[in-house]
Amino acid sequence: MKPNHESASQRYTLNCRMNQEAAALERLCRVVRVRGFRISRMAMESTGDTLDIALTLEGSRPVAMLQSQLEKLHTVAGVELVSDTMARSRSA
Amino acid sequence: MNGSQHILAAFHRHNISTVFGYPGGCIMPLYDALVDDVGTEHVLCRHEQACALAADGYARASGQLGVCIATSGPGATNLITGVANAYMDSIPLLVITGQVPSGLIGTDAFQETDILGMTLGIVKHSYLVDDPEDLPGILEEAIDLAQAGRPGPVWIDIPKDILLSEIEAPAPARTEAPPADCPEIGPALAMLKSARRPLLYSGGGVSLAGAEDRFRTFAEVSGLPGVVTLKGIGNAGRNNPNDLGMLGMHGSRAANKAVDECDLLFVIGARLDDRATGKLDGFAPNARMIHIDADAAEINKLRPAELSLRGDLNAILAALTDAIAAEPLAIDAWQKQCRTWHTTGGFRAADNEEPLAPITGPAFIRQLSGITGDDTVIACDVGQHQMWVAQYYQFAHPRHHLTSGGLGTMGFGLPAAIGAQFSDRTRTVINVTGDGSFMMNAQELATIRRYNLPLKLIILDNQCLGMVRQQQELFYNNRESQIDLDDNPDFVAMARAFDIPALHIERTDQIRRGIETILAYNGPMLLHVAISREENVWPIVKAGASNKEMIDEPRKTNSRKEQVA
Ligand SMILES: Cc1ncc(C[n+]2csc(CCOP(=O)(O)OP(=O)(O)O)c2C)c(N)n1
Ligand SMILES: [Mg+2]
Numbered sequence: 001m002k003p004n005h006e007s008a009s010q011r012y013t014l015n016c017r018m019n020q021e022a023a024a025l026e027r028l029c030r031v032v033r034v035r036g037f038r039i040s041r042m043a044m045e046s047t048g049d050t051l052d053i054a055l056t057l058e059g060s061r062p063v064a065m066l067q068s069q070l071e072k073l074h075t076v077a078g079v080e081l082v083s084d085t086m087a088r089s090r091s092a
Numbered sequence: 093m094n095g096s097q098h099i100l101a102a103f104h105r106h107n108i109s110t111v112f113g114y115p116g117g118c119i120m121p122l123y124d125a126l127v128d129d130v131g132t133e134h135v136l137c138r139h140e141q142a143c144a145l146a147a148d149g150y151a152r153a154s155g156q157l158g159v160c161i162a163t164s165g166p167g168a169t170n171l172i173t174g175v176a177n178a179y180m181d182s183i184p185l186l187v188i189t190g191q192v193p194s195g196l197i198g199t200d201a202f203q204e205t206d207i208l209g210m211t212l213g214i215v216k217h218s219y220l221v222d223d224p225e226d227l228p229g230i231l232e233e234a235i236d237l238a239q240a241g242r243p244g245p246v247w248i249d250i251p252k253d254i255l256l257s258e259i260e261a262p263a264p265a266r267t268e269a270p271p272a273d274c275p276e277i278g279p280a281l282a283m284l285k286s287a288r289r290p291l292l293y294s295g296g297g298v299s300l301a302g303a304e305d306r307f308r309t310f311a312e313v314s315g316l317p318g319v320v321t322l323k324g325i326g327n328a329g330r331n332n333p334n335d336l337g338m339l340g341m342h343g344s345r346a347a348n349k350a351v352d353e354c355d356l357l358f359v360i361g362a363r364l365d366d367r368a369t370g371k372l373d374g375f376a377p378n379a380r381m382i383h384i385d386a387d388a389a390e391i392n393k394l395r396p397a398e399l400s401l402r403g404d405l406n407a408i409l410a411a412l413t414d415a416i417a418a419e420p421l422a423i424d425a426w427q428k429q430c431r432t433w434h435t436t437g438g439f440r441a442a443d444n445e446e447p448l449a450p451i452t453g454p455a456f457i458r459q460l461s462g463i464t465g466d467d468t469v470i471a472c473d474v475g476q477h478q479m480w481v482a483q484y485y486q487f488a489h490p491r492h493h494l495t496s497g498g499l500g501t502m503g504f505g506l507p508a509a510i511g512a513q514f515s516d517r518t519r520t521v522i523n524v525t526g527d528g529s530f531m532m533n534a535q536e537l538a539t540i541r542r543y544n545l546p547l548k549l550i551i552l553d554n555q556c557l558g559m560v561r562q563q564q565e566l567f568y569n570n571r572e573s574q575i576d577l578d579d580n581p582d583f584v585a586m587a588r589a590f591d592i593p594a595l596h597i598e599r600t601d602q603i604r605r606g607i608e609t610i611l612a613y614n615g616p617m618l619l620h621v622a623i624s625r626e627e628n629v630w631p632i633v634k635a636g637a638s639n640k641e642m643i644d645e646p647r648k649t650n651s652r653k654e655q656v657a
Binding site for chain 2: 030
């Protein structure tokens with residue numbers, strides 16, 4: 001879904017730690033998409049029972065809302081917002 | 093014990109006595125284990141969608157976990173609508189499906205679907221079991237998770253070989269979740285005290301938290317005027333004079349007016365759905381907001397809350413009640429104002445004086461409400477009849493009103509009523525349905541007959557998809573498109589074909605006798621009620637408009653209804 005806000009799109013970096021599980025990444029990406037963000041870069045490392053995922057995202061909705069939806073996932077252990085910078089304005 | 097027996101052991105451990113399911117290839121080991129089981133009643137519905145919806149209705153009516161079971165492939169995909177329904181309304185469900193044997197996963201095997209992938213968006217959590225030794229722990233976790241915090245469906249997909257494997261792992265001990273704490277209520281109290289026009293806005297979260305009694309006491313002791321969402325109907329009980337009823341698209345003018353005028357909105361267990369708030373810009377424009385919800389992600393999602401509380405709702409309400417009892421709120425003028433709005437802008441369907449006049453939906457539901465007892469459960473379907481139930485039936489308790497709120501699933505009512513009846517065989521359960529919705533799960537008449545459930549079915553038959561017809565009339569220049577059902581089957585004959593007696597009524601003077609007859613009958617019975625095709629649900633807010641722009645029924649020259657402006 002495209003958020004139909006005319007407000008400027010922002011760029012964010014989120015670090016997300018998840019417990020290992022077959023559908024972990026799918027769950028994460030699904031929430032990001034449905035809540036109105038696009039992934040522009042993604043790095044993942046798996047150690048033992050955990051997955052560490054660094055996401056660079058773009059979107060014009062409040063990122064705190066995405067963060068709280070991600071934290072709701074049962075296998076998400078933590079979400080940390082490391083930076084946000086103004087990306088180019090979305091042409092309406 | 094093998095995997096299947098572990099599933100049954102988990103049912104026993106958690107006092108799960110009723111499950112709804114349908115067998116097939118990959119789930120056969122579980123059905124085989126059921127043959128020797130004592131203590132689990134398995135209810136065979138006639139479609140997996142109905143299994144999921146019946147489990148949902150069971151959970152709604154009883155407050156217990158609902159359980160449904162199906163085979164892989166088509167069995168699992170047939171569950172999806174029912175599981176999505178439960179997800180949208182935060183209903184605790186355990187969903188168990190068989191999957192093709194582990195070695196065949198990913199080979200496009202017969203009846204293989206990636207059900208885990210297909211359902212990620214409609215579950216609270218889900219598992220595909222890949223090691224038999226994990227199964228006992230997963231079962232335990234899933235059962236707890238479905239009911240913890242904000243409840244929801246949890247799905248376990250189990251390959252057939254795992255259902256058959258001998259499992260060494262011991263059945264885990266039950267873990268009790270630690271009780272939630274009560275947050276500091278001082279700031280909420282201060283906001284309530286400083287408000288001149290505070291308003292309660294409560295939803296389904298009240299009963300989901302098991303806080304019905306505390307909520308009712310709080311509402312009574314505080315005297316706060318209140319509005320409810322579709323799922324909060326019944327929160328205030330039948331006799332609270334400060335309850336203004338449902339707000340929103342088909343809410344009362346009084347409820348929407350109070351929201352518009354209030355200076356403090358006290359939201360309890362509600363998520364500010366668009367059907368309730370209308371256009372957010374115009375919603376409660378002068379109000380500060382306190383929000384209590386079990387789900388942190390609901391806070392500030394759609395409207396910022398000045399204060400939010402999370403924790404044990406019972407404890408929060410008890411603390412607030414005590415504080416307000418000691419020092420009452422000074423809101424007399426506001427209460428009086430709200431009561432005036434309620435008398436002039438509540439729902440009222442005048443009794444039709446003419447005995448031979450055709451039946452209207454509102455008049456029928458009002459009489460039904462007057463005749464049935466306080467503990468009757470009504471399971472609705474979706475459409476105009478659902479809104480008339482919400483508007484005109486006086487519910488004594490939120491768990492008596494089973495309605496598909498978030499998903500709006502036609503076909504919900506009949507299986508949900510079956511589930512509710514299984515949760516208590518002695519209580520009166522009535523499915524109020526429409527001619528369109530009824531046909532979406534009509535096969536469940538066979539389930540009623542098989543288990544000889546004393547369910548009562550009422551079809552409000554307007555020979556069309558009434559809710560869609562109404563929107564076409566009002567918002568699409570009356571261009572009717574694909575809403576005619578004037579070739580409906582003979583519903584009375586249809587019920588009889590399932591060995592369920594049925595009665596037809598069509599005149600106002602037949603309403604009472606019709607209702608009393610089906611209620612008095614010792615067994616299932618169907619009442620077919622012919623109503624006008626042209627009747628609309630009033631008032632209405634156009635989708636996307638502000639609740640201020642409510643449209644009332646245009647005055648008829650020969651008014652059958654006393655409509656309040
Ligand atoms: C499964 C499903 N399909 C379509 C709809 C859209 N829809 C909402 S109400 C409605 C009409 C319902 O007709 P009926 O059950 O006869 O009730 P009425 O409005 O006539 O009282 C339709 C088609 C829906 N809610 N659910
Ligand atoms: Mg109809």
